[in-house]
Amino acid sequence: MMPPSILLQYLLPHRLLSRIVFHAARWTWTPWKNFLIRQITRRFGVDLGEALEGDIAAYPHFNAFFTRALKPGARPIDPDPAALLCPADGRISQAGLIRDGRIFQAKGQDFSAAELLADAAAAEPYRDGRFVTVYLSPRDYHRVHMPLAGKLVATCHVPGRIFSVAPLAVQSIPGLFARNERLVCHFEGENGPFAMVLVGALLVSSVSTVWAGLQIPPYARRISTKEWRQQAVELARGAEMGRFNMGSTVILLLPASGPALDAGLAPEQAVRVGQRIGHG
Secondary structure (H helix, E strand, C coil): CCCHHHHHHHHCCHHHHHHHHHHHCCCCCHHHHHHHHHHHHHHHCCCHHHECCCCHHHCCCHHHHHCCCECCCCCCCCCCCCEEECCCCEEEEEEEECECCEEEEECCEEEEHHHHHCCHHHHHHHCCCEEEEEECCCCCCCEEECCCCEEEEEEEEECCECCCCCHHHHHHCCCHHHCECEEEEEEEECCEEEEEEEECCCCCCCEEECCCEEEECCCCCCCEEEECHHHCCEECCCCEEEEECCCCEEEEEECCCCCEECCCCCCCCEECCCCEEEEC
């Protein structure tokens, strides 16, 4: 039986609530933004010692704090050039093989790569590939980095609901990640394609990229694809590629010919940007 807190989410006005939070997080009234920063810092144990700016008074609004930069060297990348890097701070939700195009979400729940990418042809290289899903909590560093060097091929903004992506919702809502609003980023790497999917979440559904700035909102009414091959957007392994203006989930898709995942990856395992999660 679905928990009442999850049933309630089906009734909530997802986009309206997310728009309210979007603006509240950018309100520059000092008492308000300092209150929010202190609440998050204390409740979730945010380590301000690793932030480039450790003084909360220096942040113009809450979102600037939430997307804060870290001190140089705070997230060293694995020195092995063949290592697959973790794209985000957080916890592993799931990781493993994509079986006949299906991606495991939680016990009794899965979804297809075609549903996630909203494109059956784009999903075909990943039919028997690998995936890593990383959940970012409010305490985490919210910038997303490149697991491999790659050239941006295309982006696809997929409309959808904005359910929570917290563990209870992941366990309870069928096909959650393929239902939420998301930005799909397709890259071409040295050894083939890979995709990074930035999934929106209830109240925290704003996504930016380094090549185009704010991508979500606005929220999509229909699937919107943009080609980037001619723009020469090439990002180095470990470079920042985007950020969540509030938290959510990143899903990395790799083809069967791509890097193999390390055997030790397990649900709820804490991970950090730049650490090795596989090897090519």
